[in-house]
Amino acid sequence: MSAAPVFFHVDLDAFFASVEQMDKPECRGKPVIVGASPGKRGVVSACSYEARAFGVRSAMPISEACRRCPEGIYLPVRMSRYAQVSRKVMDILSGFSPDVRPISIDEASLDMTGTERLFGPPREAAEKLKKTVRGEAGVPLSVGIAANRFLAKMASDFKKPDGLFEVTAGNEEEFIDTLGLAKLWGLGNKTLEKLKNLQLDTVARVRSLCEESLRSLTGNATGTYLYKAVRGEDPGMYAQTAKSHSISHETTFGEDTSDQELISLALLDLAHQVMFRLFNEEGASRTVCLKYRYTDFTTFSCQTTLNHLITSAEELHETGLRLLREKWNPLVPLRLVGIGLDKVGDDASSQQELFPSDYDRKGIVEKAVFSLRKKDPKGAPVKASLLGKTHRQD
Numbered sequence: 424m425s426a427a428p429v430f431f432h433v434d435l436d437a438f439f440a441s442v443e444q445m446d447k448p449e450c451r452g453k454p455v456i457v458g459a460s461p462g463k464r465g466v467v468s469a470c471s472y473e474a475r476a477f478g479v480r481s482a483m484p485i486s487e488a489c490r491r492c493p494e495g496i497y498l499p500v501r502m503s504r505y506a507q508v509s510r511k512v513m514d515i516l517s518g519f520s521p522d523v524r525p526i527s528i529d530e531a532s533l534d535m536t537g538t539e540r541l542f543g544p545p546r547e548a549a550e551k552l553k554k555t556v557r558g559e560a561g562v563p564l565s566v567g568i569a570a571n572r573f574l575a576k577m578a579s580d581f582k583k584p585d586g587l588f589e590v591t592a593g594n595e596e597e598f599i600d601t602l603g604l605a606k607l608w609g610l611g612n613k614t615l616e617k618l619k620n621l622q623l624d625t626v627a628r629v630r631s632l633c634e635e636s637l638r639s640l641t642g643n644a645t646g647t648y649l650y651k652a653v654r655g656e657d658p659g660m661y662a663q664t665a666k667s668h669s670i671s672h673e674t675t676f677g678e679d680t681s682d683q684e685l686i687s688l689a690l691l692d693l694a695h696q697v698m699f700r701l702f703n704e705e706g707a708s709r710t711v712c713l714k715y716r717y718t719d720f721t722t723f724s725c726q727t728t729l730n731h732l733i734t735s736a737e738e739l740h741e742t743g744l745r746l747l748r749e750k751w752n753p754l755v756p757l758r759l760v761g762i763g764l765d766k767v768g769d770d771a772s773s774q775q776e777l778f779p780s781d782y783d784r785k786g787i788v789e790k791a792v793f794s795l796r797k798k799d800p801k802g803a804p805v806k807a808s809l810l811g812k813t814h815r816q817d
């Protein structure tokens with residue numbers, strides 16, 4: 424008899440702030456805010472639950488956090504330390520499952536199918552896992568249990584902090600009903616808005632439509648996603664078969680510029696956004712594309728293919744800059760730049776290169792940065808693809 428599928432989603436609670444509280448006993452039980460220095464520009468990267476009680480949130484401007492919580496303890500981001508703790512946690516997790524997929528520096532998805540004889544029934548195994556991580560890595564976490572990764576992810580969020588929630592067989596739809604559309608993993612604000620306009624503003628209404636209707640109303644991919652998601656079926660958030668596509672971001676300068684430093688910084692920011700999306704979908708690419716638009720709106724796109732996969736925003740940035748230096752006439756100011764990756768696929772060999780088994784340090788730090796950006800969607804202007812023909816207007 425084959426075992427019923429069991430997945431755990433592990434999410435460390437207020438991770439950066441929890442590490443600070445572990446390392447600095449004087450911070451325990453206090454509102455801890457990790458991020459930019461007060462008085463400077465920048466945002467909150469993470470905050471303890473004590474700080475959340477004051478209304479402080481991730482991605483909030485640090486000035487706003489100071490206003491809401493003047494008595495808070497403000498600390499700078501120590502990414503290498505968080506990466507160290509994260510590695511330790513991932514190590515512990517790999518003692519519980521042979522299939523651990525890191526999602527970000529503080530999240531992972533585990534296939535626990537067939538582990539009952541080793542660790543007991545799912546709930547018991549999750550208790551053990553929580554205790555082990557707390558004891559050995561020193562940080563609190565929440566665990567979601569379900570028959571697929573999609574439900575497990577949302578279950579991990581359901582009882583945060585220090586949560587444990589299991590979506591039991593037969594209760595999948597009820598769980599989705601409780602969550603509501605806005606909390607469905609993968610459902611963006613744009614789609615929510617669209618659904619609202621279609622009078623599809625509740626789970627029940629979406630569920631009342633057949634897959635074909637949803638596909639024709641919202642587009643094929645979204646329609647199928649919705650059809651499965653409202654039934655608690657995995658809509659394929661971790662699908663391995665996405666077809667090749669491109670990921671890119673671009674920005675228009677406030678004023679046309681020839682300032683190389685400024686252009687380089689803009690490209691670096693865009694490169695981080697691109698790599699975040701690449702990691703988020705577990706994609707892989709070796710083709711870098713660059714787009715730039717002169718002050719007279721003439722626009723150029725170019726690309727180059729490396730003989731290895733791009734694994735960091737720095738490399739994407741450097742490659743993009745090299746392309747720009749080769750092509751751009753710096754006497755003519757630019758009004759827009761964009762950078763991206765083309766031929767993004769996710770074949771198994773690429774995966775291995777991208778996510779080496781020892782979970783390399785650079786990747787983990789980058790992924791941490793990307794997961795921060797994920798919490799700051801306003802900082803990521805999403806624009807049309809860089810690829811395709813030359814455009815004549817913005």
Ligand SMILES: [Mg+2]
Pocket residue numbers: 434435436437438529530
């Ligand atoms: Mg977390």
